Amino acid sequence: MVRSGGRGWYAKVLAAALGVTAVAGLSSFWNARIGSGEERPGQGVSAPPAQSQDRKAAPVPAGIVHASDAGARGVNITIDDGPDPAWTPEVLRVLRDNGVKATFCMVGTQARAHPDLVKAVVAAGHRLCDHTVSHDVTMDRKSEAYQSKQILDAERMITEASGGVRPLYYRAPGGAFTPYSRRLAASHGMRPLGWNIDSKDFERPGTEAMVATVKDEISNGPTLLFHDAGGDRSQTVAALREVLPWLKEQGYSFGFPVR
Numbered sequence: 001m002v003r004s005g006g007r008g009w010y011a012k013v014l015a016a017a018l019g020v021t022a023v024a025g026l027s028s029f030w031n032a033r034i035g036s037g038e039e040r041p042g043q044g045v046s047a048p049p050a051q052s053q054d055r056k057a058a059p060v061p062a063g064i065v066h067a068s069d070a071g072a073r074g075v076n077i078t079i080d081d082g083p084d085p086a087w088t089p090e091v092l093r094v095l096r097d098n099g100v101k102a103t104f105c106m107v108g109t110q111a112r113a114h115p116d117l118v119k120a121v122v123a124a125g126h127r128l129c130d131h132t133v134s135h136d137v138t139m140d141r142k143s144e145a146y147q148s149k150q151i152l153d154a155e156r157m158i159t160e161a162s163g164g165v166r167p168l169y170y171r172a173p174g175g176a177f178t179p180y181s182r183r184l185a186a187s188h189g190m191r192p193l194g195w196n197i198d199s200k201d202f203e204r205p206g207t208e209a210m211v212a213t214v215k216d217e218i219s220n221g222p223t224l225l226f227h228d229a230g231g232d233r234s235q236t237v238a239a240l241r242e243v244l245p246w247l248k249e250q251g252y253s254f255g256f257p258v259r
Helices: 007-026 088-097 108-113 115-123 144-162 179-187 207-220 234-249
Strands: 074-080 103-106 127-130 223-227 253-255
Touching (some): 074 234, 088 234, 108 144, 144 179, 207 234, 223 234, 234 253
Parallel strands (some): 074 223, 074 253, 103 127
């Protein structure tokens, strides 16, 4: 995928920073707060209100989140790599039919190409997650400047595509987190997000195999990984149609990753 950025990006960041300073001087209750936190993945409740792109997101912990805000019997459905015009609407339909909210980890270039789908995700009450600009699974071996550009450019692309709603999480492609990337994301209000159960849908092993994986591994933790882009996702859609009702039957409820 094509990466975006360049000097124009740095100019936008500087302008945004100056804008925040000016606004803070005019209104006493707009206090800028910057924070940091500090971890390898394995690892909430309605859609957040739209936030201005010129306001700093509240800092969150930098540790990779595992838990669900739905409690001990909560599960988090996460959907990666989209949005995709063929499969994101199908995934949204399954989630709606089952009354489930999910977290969509979006690639920046995909969000920029399909802003209507980003807005549809937000309108349905789901949450957004920054999945970098180009889904580089070797990010943990790249410079801090490169990591920063991948994360912050994607944050901007997703926020613009959504109409002003920021991503609340950051998921490194392939789990390629670094201490630096976690702190950077957290300082921008994006909690690093891992997973506990990989459905392996990216390999297209068959619907039955994906369902069996979820059933066999649900005790591993609450966060499930699926995809809505990167190829034919018909197996994913079919697996979700089986998995979501089954989880309800087992007494699980659906939430978002804790912040």
